[in-house]
Amino acid sequence: MKIKRIVFILSLILMAYLSTGCGGSKQSSEAPKSESQQPAKEVVIGYTGPLSGPAAQYGQDNFNGVDMAVNDINEAGGIDVNGQKYTFKLEKLDDMADPTQAVNNARRLRDQFKTPAIFNPVFTTIAPIMEINKESGNEFLIMAYTSTPAVDDLNNELTVSIPPPFxxxxxxxxxxxxxxxxxxxxxxxxxxxxxxxxxxxxxxxxxxxxxxxxxxxxxxxxxxxxxxxxxxxxxxxxxxxxxxxxxxxxxxxxxxxxxxxxxxxxxxxxxxxxxxxxxxxxxxxxxxxxxxxxxxxxxxxxxxTQMASTFNKKYNEKYKVHNTWEAVLNYCAMKALAQAMVKAGTVEDVKAIRAAFPKVFPLNGDKNPAEYYGINSTGRMLLPxxxxxxxxxxxxxxxxxxxxxxxxxxxxxxxxxxxxxxxxxxxxxxxxxxx
Amino acid sequence: MAVRLFFKEKWFYLLILAFALTVPFLVPGRYFFQIIIMSCLYAMATLSMNLILGYTGQASLAHAGFFGIGAYGVGLMTKAGISFWAALPVSALLAAFIGLLIGLPTLRTRGSYFAIATLCFGVIVSIIAGSWVSLTGGYTGVVGIPKPTPIPFPVIGKLSFNSLTAQYYLVLAFLLLTLFVMHRLVFSLQGLSFMAIRNNEALADAVGINTFATKILSFVIANFFAGLSGGIYASLIGSISPSTASYMLTFNWLVYLLLGGVATLSGPIIGAFAIPVLMENLQFLEEYRLLIFGVLLIVVIIFSPRGLMGVIESVWNKSKAKNPVRKAGGEYAAEGGKPDQAI
Amino acid sequence: MDLFLQQILNGIMLGSTYAVVALGLTLVFGILHIPNFAHGHLYMLGGYVTFFFITLLGFGFWTAMISSMIILALIGILVERVVYRPLRDQPHINSFISAIGALMFLETFVVVAWGPQGQRIPNPYPNPVEIGGIILTQQRLLVIIAAIVLIVLLQLFLKKTTPGTTIEAVAQNREGAMLVGINVNRVSSMTFAISTATAAAAASLVAPIFMISPSMGALLGMKAFVIVILGGLGSVPGAIFGGYILGLIEALGGGYISADYKDVFAFGALILILAIRPTGLFGREEVG
The missing domain is CATH 3.40.50.2300 (Response regulator)
Incomplete structure (x- = not known):
């Protein structure tokens, strides 16, 4: 009796998996359709972070920064990579700062949206994601908002750290x-x-x-x-x-x-x-x-910086919350990422994008709310x-x-x-x- | 009668096994694969929780604490250069041993007292994990835990665990081991004494069962498997922190167990697979997800305290009521008594 | 010496909250035998309702607090009716799980309604008072006094009024109480209403000093359970003294020994005491 139940349920679950799998692939097959109408292609950028639970506000601040940068870049017509226009789309997922969920989310973002880069703002979730971002053919960049030097010691070659070390x-x-x-x-x-x-x-x-x-x-x-x-x-x-x-x-x-x-x-x-x-x-x-x-x-x-106060005003109007360093620096990091794609001449080759990062700097204060002057060998973007x-x-x-x-x-x-x-x-x- | 025997045939077990073995070729992507692997681990944890909570009727809420002990054990030992295959059993035994130490005082208590005492212990484990910085790395945790040590095979060479497929077969093997042990336990005389304690401790005592020793045994075995699953978890996820021992994990497994079907062998597995899938699919609801989940939990516990398996069973029984062939009483006894005495 | 006295006062302030919250819990857990694991979350909700009345409706502090107590009393009745009553004759663990569902719902509801970040209630009495070299704000003094008033009123209610004595009667003998015509369901509702209203009062009193956040209730709820078990199930004096003692231990332990392991002491003590006395320090009977 039990066995039959197990089989029955297992097949139900498998069907659920397969149906969600189809859901995922459907989304990606829609993209080319819209492409024929508009010349610009879309690149999905991933965000996973705590959007519920005690750290939710922190996660939201980080997200807002990336979100605002994506909007600004798209409004300016996207980026030009080897003559092809690209715009960005930001997909966010909640991981409640839970490592298991964060890894699931990262896999999902990479699998379903082929995202080249994932933003995450918590060290204890960044560390497990670092275990999976170098798998051949499934690489992605981790845009890590963490100021602990432990992240530099891990020296993950596909990670970019955003804030200064504490x-x-x-x-x-x-x-x-x-x-x-x-x-x-x-x-x-x-x-x-x-x-x-x-x-x-x-x-x-x-x-x-x-x-x-x-x-x-x-x-x-x-x-x-x-x-x-x-x-x-x-x-x-x-x-x-x-x-x-x-x-x-x-x-x-x-x-x-x-x-x-x-x-x-x-x-x-x-x-x-x-x-x-x-x-x-x-x-x-x-x-x-x-x-x-x-x-x-x-x-x-x-x-x-020249842009800091205008950014501040715009941010307050848009998100109705206090502007934070998390928002400012994630904004800059997203801009740097977009520039790195331009310099690398690809939106897909993650290693090339990472390698192009040093060419992006300095990130000047007239177009960015904070000024960055470079990136070091462990991937930390340099700002005083x-x-x-x-x-x-x-x-x-x-x-x-x-x-x-x-x-x-x-x-x-x-x-x-x-x-x-x-x-x-x-x-x-x-x-x-x-x- | 013929139908029942039909499903008791050996080839049916083999069919499921074959199905499980082909999963790597069926999954559409790494994302789903990841969820399946984690579900296998959580199914192990939930199955072992089921032993103490479902079959023995003692609501241990320290389960994630023991999971965490196993995880820290493997994490720290493998980072110190000890082979995973040595570190894993040692860590699981450590969890079992600490379980014994904690069980000796707490299992003297009953009902809600036991639940709260074990919950407190679970919280203590995560506080220690966060505060004993020199050992555990504090709230930063342990990072860079190596994957399970490759197993050398003659002819084919080394079997390493870097690919998801290899990791899946690893967790599947341990899940089957857990299931096997639980199956043997539950359908043994020992299993009957677990259930006797759950159904009526005083009566069990009166018929000569050493209830305290039996409860201890159940608790220790459950914690051994919690530690085992935690150890594998640490090695596969690669970094752990005090949240690995958080009581929120215990609550999650409790939900898997209850919604799947308490005091059954299939329920915990079903719960551990179905709920994470459901949660993933409800991600678009964002924070409203837990709102619905909270309500769902209350509704299920009120209307179907035996979870999904309870629903299926009652539907099954109704359809069988039309059939003159009645279900044998024996299975009911093993499955966990009458539905309203589920715990 | 001043340092020590200051710490004692800090402990009493903290203990006042614990005492009031534990008092509410001992009524439902000790008397109705409902392990209301969502008690801390109802406390949290009480704080938010007060916040709502003050900031959005412009109520004064006291009006807001009383309104919050009334609202929470009604919510308490609802919770008892919906979450616990259907499970009354079932094993305790089922109520426990139902409670976990309730606390998930409450916490998420507050996040959805007011956002995840902490909120502040303007402090109505911020001025410091100095008593013999020890400084504390009027609001802190108020918490201490209001807690005592609340505890005394509740005791009078339980001992001197008819509805109060019916609670005692049900606690002692449910069937007997039913036989003499006491409506047990009504008593359950009433007990729950009182329990959650006192939690709301405690949250409202400390909200101007502290901060309210969706997760503020989780740990407090757990500590309240520890107090109730240590103090003796259903024992009102036990809950009160237990609350004050835990407050003092935390203040002195946190100030003199180690903040990291402060909670370990409290929870460890529970396990130890249960090892010696499986039914709690002053436990009367076994439950479950």
Whole structure:
């Protein structure tokens, strides 16, 4: 009896598989039909990321950036690859930051849409996708939005990493905080992959390189907790000059508020996952008084490029949410990808597209909301970390921390091609100067 | 009667096996192949969960915890250079052993207490996976886990597991192994004592079954297979993180088990294949997907607590009611008692 | 010393929430024997309903909170009727699964309705108060006081009023209660209504200090179960003390020992105590 049932059900499932398979192939057979009416061909770009669950907003911000770039490129008539016009279509799938689902999605995007590139913004899902992006005949590029250097260590030759490594921010923030005369730092940083690495890197740099003191390390889980008073109380009892905090932006805002409530008057360093402008605008209703003396990633509206403010405005109108670095940098990465296709003369040969990436740079600030100056051998696109401090209720002019040139000479050469006049500082990262 | 015997013939098993073996030639693409492979692994996990939850009636919600222990075991050991074929059984045994340690206190409790205690243990496993940074790599997890070590064969050379087809046959073999063990267990005297405990623990105790030892045995075997599936998972997916041990996975398997059919051998497999396919097909619904899913879960548990297999069985029985040939009682007993006593 | 006292106060504040939430859960789990695994999610929904009344309808804080309690009471009745009552005579695990369905639905519903990002309720009483060198905001003080008021009112209701005593009666002897003419279904509905309304109150009280997010209920719900089991199933004082004790442990443990393993202590304690006493610290009878 049971056996018959198994057979029956198994065949039902197989039919379901086959029918969805047909659904997939139908879609691809529709494409050539429309091609005969329009001269432009369509290239599908894939996105998989958390679009539901706790990280959904983050996933959406990342998606929006790619989406906006695709729209802008298409509105401008697409790209021209060896005389053939191409427009882009963005397919998004939700993986809830689950590795199994992310791999399924990546396979689906590659299988059904023949996509040459897939965007993903979470390290723990990027890593398993890296296991499947080099299969002969089924290669695809991973456009990875992750600032952990672990992704560089994996050295996947078909991966492009979009943001600066967080270690660049560790240096930049520390440098700016040191200049304020702060010496004693207390950490209340989030638990989680990112927070762990941050705590380690900051303590190492602040104590061993700068000679400061980390007076307390009281991590808190920003993802599950809402009351940080016990960690803050313990950290503040060590009388720090600066409090190093951060995790997702919204709870980071809470931490700032709770620290101020406990009578803390000093400065903050916000790890780069938290965004100062988001906290000021969306949590404190535009007021900067609680954030006095906060060092963090520059506000998106202050990114030192000509296009940053127009992008900001357009983004707010289109998506009705706060603009973020995720959106800005994914926008640039999508533009870079399109350019790489043009330079490579193909929209299909993934290896050629990846090989053409270095020819795309510099990505200038008149057409892009952020400026990129190159790509290193492990596939990280090179952009300085922009750092600001809030002083007397105002954001300072952002300082760009450049981490990759081998020496001062190369840094000075780089300064010449920078189109923006804001201050920049050379702060080499040992792991990156030779990549 | 003739019909029943017809389906008990050996060649029917072989037909299914042949069908399963030809799957690599039938699947239309790597995407579907990937889902089938993962479904096989999840079917293993669900089958083993079925042993403790379905047949023995103890709702263990720590299953993903043991899956995670197996996954971390294989991930860390194979990265340290130990062969997959040594690391896998060791990890599964580790899961079974930790299961024993956890079972000793928790299995003294009953019903909801056991469910909550095991759920707590599951959460503890994922917290430790995230916090014991020096061992587990913290929330970044373990990356770059090698694929199963190639098996050297005389004449044909090495069998490596880089292709999806090879991976499929690997998971299929382990799924069949799991199914075989479960089948032998459930239809043995031991299996009857599992079900006796589920149906009435006090009565089972009274007829001389050592209920505590029996529950422990069921729990340990279930966790062994959870660890086994976790170990293979780690090797195939290549990187793991605390989410590998997340209780959300347990909930998923619970859904597969219940919608497929609890306390049956085919139900968990059907659930583990059908639900992921359904979920993939509903991706266009985006966040509304879980909305519908939540409602579906409530509706099924209320109206058909034995899941899809329950529905099929009742339809089958109705059609057979017209037929003078009645179903033998024996199978019912093995299949899990009366529908309303499913657990 | 100041540090220690400050941590104690932090713990009491945290414990107030736990106590109120666990109190609601002990009524349905301990008295009705329904493992309402969606309790934390109903708490979360309560926070969002308050948020809705304040931001969209412009209610004041207290009006919004009371309205939210009423709405959640109605939702509680609905949940009991739809999700749990059809499964009353079935094994507990079925209710558990039904609850998982309910919590998936609730969490997704909130995401669809209000988006996945955290939301803020403007703090009605943000000014700090200083008591002997210890600083806390008025809102935090308010949470502590309101929780006590809520707990006392609930106790009075259960002990001194007729509807309250019927809950006790059903808890002690369901068949007997039916025989003397108590409508058990009505009592179930009422208990659920009270349980979810108190959860809504707890969420509304802390929302201005914290933040509300769709996932805020999951861990809290689990902790509430731990408290209820440790405190003794159906024991109202057990839930209250358990709540405060867990709050204090977390504040002191998180401040002095390690935040990473804080939850491990709470959940580990549960397993340990169940090992010694399989029916909980003050467990009365076996369930399931």
């Amino acid at each position: 270690t660049a921010y560790v240096r930049g923030f520390s440098d700016m905080a040191w200049d304020q005369g702060w010496r004693n730092a207390a950490m209340v940083i989030t638990l989680g992959a990112y927070g762990d690495e941050w705590r380690k890197a900051f303590k190492e740099y602040w104590e061993n390189k700068l000679g400061g003191k980390v007076t307390a390390d009281q991590p808190a889980n920003y993802y599950t907790e809402t009351d940080f008073s016990s960690q803050l109380t313990a950290a503040l009892s060590t009388k720090p000059d600066v409090l190093v905090i951060g995790g997702p932006s919204a709870p980071t805002g809470l931490v700032i508020e709770q620290a101020r409530t406990l009578g803390y008057k000093g400065g903050f360093i916000l790890i780069d996952q938290a965004k100062m402008d988001y906290i000021v605008d969306d949590i404190f209703g535009g007021k900067t008084d609680l954030m006095e003396g906060a060092v963090g990633v520059a506000a998106v509206a202050d990114i030192p 970390g922009a750092v600001q401090i809030i002083k007397d209720g105002k954001y300072s002019e952002p300082t760009s921390y450049v981490y990759w040139p081998k020496n001062e000479d190369e840094f000075n050469k780089l300064k010449e091609i920078m189109t923006t006049p804001n201050p920049s500082k050379y702060m080499p990262l040992e792991n990156y100067i030779n990549r």
